[in-house]
Amino acid sequence: MYSDYNFAFLDEGSKREIRRASLKAVAIPGYQVPFGSRELPIGRGWGTGGIQLTLSLIGPDDVLKVIDQGSDESVNAVNIKKFIGLCTDVRTTANSREATLIQTRHRIPEIPLSDGQILVLQVPIPEPLRIVEPREEVTKKMHAEKDYAPIWLQLYESLVKYKKVTLASEYPCMVAGHYMMNPSPIPKFDNPKLHKADCLYLFGAGREKKIYAVPPHTEVVSLAFDDIPFEPEHFEGKKCRLCGSADTYLDEMFDALTGEKLYQCSDTSYCKEVRGACV
Amino acid sequence: MISTLSKKHKFDAVFDSQKVFRCLLEAMSHPVRTVSIKSYADKLSGGRPAFLALAATLLDNEVGFCIRENDSLSDEITLLTLAKRVPLEAADYIFVCDPIELKDAIESAKCGTPADPHESATLIVRACGKPACRLTLFGPGVDGSATLRTTQTVKDAIALRDAQNHDYPQGLDFIFVSDAGELFAVPRLVGEVR
Numbered sequence: 001m002y003s004d005y006n007f008a009f010l011d012e013g014s015k016r017e018i019r020r021a022s023l024k025a026v027a028i029p030g031y032q033v034p035f036g037s038r039e040l041p042i043g044r045g046w047g048t049g050g051i052q053l054t055l056s057l058i059g060p061d062d063v064l065k066v067i068d069q070g071s072d073e074s075v076n077a078v079n080i081k082k083f084i085g086l087c088t089d090v091r092t093t094a095n096s097r098e099a100t101l102i103q104t105r106h107r108i109p110e111i112p113l114s115d116g117q118i119l120v121l122q123v124p125i126p127e128p129l130r131i132v133e134p135r136e137e138v139t140k141k142m143h144a145e146k147d148y149a150p151i152w153l154q155l156y157e158s159l160v161k162y163k164k165v166t167l168a169s170e171y172p173c174m175v176a177g178h179y180m181m182n183p184s185p186i187p188k189f190d191n192p193k194l195h196k197a198d199c200l201y202l203f204g205a206g207r208e209k210k211i212y213a214v215p216p217h218t219e220v221v222s223l224a225f226d227d228i229p230f231e232p233e234h235f236e237g238k239k240c241r242l243c244g245s246a247d248t249y250l251d252e253m254f255d256a257l258t259g260e261k262l263y264q265c266s267d268t269s270y271c272k273e274v275r276g277a278c279v
Numbered sequence: 280m281i282s283t284l285s286k287k288h289k290f291d292a293v294f295d296s297q298k299v300f301r302c303l304l305e306a307m308s309h310p311v312r313t314v315s316i317k318s319y320a321d322k323l324s325g326g327r328p329a330f331l332a333l334a335a336t337l338l339d340n341e342v343g344f345c346i347r348e349n350d351s352l353s354d355e356i357t358l359l360t361l362a363k364r365v366p367l368e369a370a371d372y373i374f375v376c377d378p379i380e381l382k383d384a385i386e387s388a389k390c391g392t393p394a395d396p397h398e399s400a401t402l403i404v405r406a407c408g409k410p411a412c413r414l415t416l417f418g419p420g421v422d423g424s425a426t427l428r429t430t431q432t433v434k435d436a437i438a439l440r441d442a443q444n445h446d447y448p449q450g451l452d453f454i455f456v457s458d459a460g461e462l463f464a465v466p467r468l469v470g471e472v473r
Contacts, residue, residue, distance in 0.1 A: 006293065007293050007294070008297075012292055012293060012296070013339055013341075015297075016296075016336070016337065016338075016339055016341075017341060019300045019304075019336070019337070020337055020342070021397070022304065023303060023304065023307050023337075023401070023452075024397040024399075024452075025397075026304065026307045026308050026420075026466065027307060027452045027466035027467055027468070028396050028397065028448050028466075028467070028468075029419050029468065031396060031397065031448060033397045034397075056300075057300075057301070057304075058297075059294065059297040059298060059301065060294065115309075116305075118304075140394040140395070141394055143394070144392075144393035144394040144448070145393070176419050176468060178447060178448060179448075196422075200304070200308045215307075215308045215309075215419045215420040216308055216309065216420055216422075217419065217420055217421060217422045217423075218419040218420065219419075
């Protein structure tokens with residue numbers, strides 16, 4: 001461990017403030033609790049909200065997994081894992097079942113997470129109403145009054161114009177019947193995993209200085225009209241070129257030489273697990 | 280003569296407070312689950328070590344707290360955390376050792392505003408007495424509904440909170456702690472099945 005810094009890098013006052021905000025966030029599911037986002041040795045917008053949450057949660061007994069777009073080996077994931085490892089000495093893993101803390105960007109692992117696991121999501125824009133209202137004081141009032149008409153109108157306009165809701169990620173959802181929440185830029189394929197899950201979801205937005213949460217067994221409903229149900233991405237007729245899974249979220253790749261479109265599991269650790277089981 | 284200096288508390292501000300926080304987070308996420316902070320509270324000396332362990336984990340000079348009936352505990356918390364002593368109406372954390380104070384604490388505690396519901400009090404209540412009551416809870420964190428055995432103080436606290444008719448998202452969050460260092464939490468959205 002790099003001993004020039006406190007355990008988990010942040011000073012204890014910073015951790016305490018983030019911990020207090022996290023507890024309030026759990027008590028008020030979906031509500032964005034403001035906090036004093038700290039400076040970190042990476043730029044804001046590169047996962048600093050998630051990192052601050054992870055650093056305030058982590059202890060020597062934890063097992064950490066970090067993923068970026070489903071991958072354990074992307075630059076962002078590897079560097080965050082190295083940084084946290086450097087200032088905590090905790091064990092890291094790529095196995096979603098083994099991890100007690102999972103920090104992620106843009107994906108929720110394919111396997112259902114269990115009771116006791118905590119998923120920390122990095123969030124660039126936590127406010128689902130920002131797209132329709134730029135003023136923070138107004139969006140706070142809209143949340144207080146459950147005034148979500150502009151978002152419903154946006155979905156309706158999308159239906160009128162394109163015959164479907166064109167949001168692919170950051171698909172808004174209602175949490176515990178009150179707050180509209182941005183589930184972070186996860187594909188809408190992952191939205192149902194938030195509903196009545198066994199694990200705790202914590203969301204951190206470092207640049208926007210907000211923390212919010214979805215506790216276990218909490219109702220999370222993606223927005224939909226009575227006659228037009230919520231529709232996640234589907235991959236009919238396609239399967240992972242490596243493991244053959246047909247029920248996972250697939251990345252589309254393009255072979256420049258042959259012009260062929262290839263599909264592969266976005267969750268690399270799940271894909272490896274399936275391939276291991278097949279051997 | 281060689282004399283050695285020893286610290287009053289053995290509680291580690293980094294590692295023990297992390298452990299207590301994770302216990303709190305687990306309790307707040309799973310409202311019917313009881314977790315134990317005894318092994319960490321035992322590292323603190325004083326009248327109410329479990330309260331002190333929670334104070335050491337959550338409080339500092341950024342927040343205000345109130346204890347009406349126990350000046351010595353107030354002094355200990357101030358010494359330990361540098362948190363501000365404030366009136367009941369302004370407190371972020373209210374420690375209730377005696378059930379007699381419960382009614383006043385719940386009626387006076389700040390419940391936040393519709394736009395800023397996080398600016399509400401967390402009540403840390405001593406769950407004293409025998410666990411002779413059954414409490415069935417529902418809400419976020421509870422799979423359907425679940426029952427636990429608890430004390431009359433806890434039943435009374437929830438009944439008093441409900442009598443305030445706070446309009447969600449306004450409300451109060453409870454952490455109940457026994458003398459044995461066992462705690463469970465009841466956030467504002469979690470209610471009793473009656």
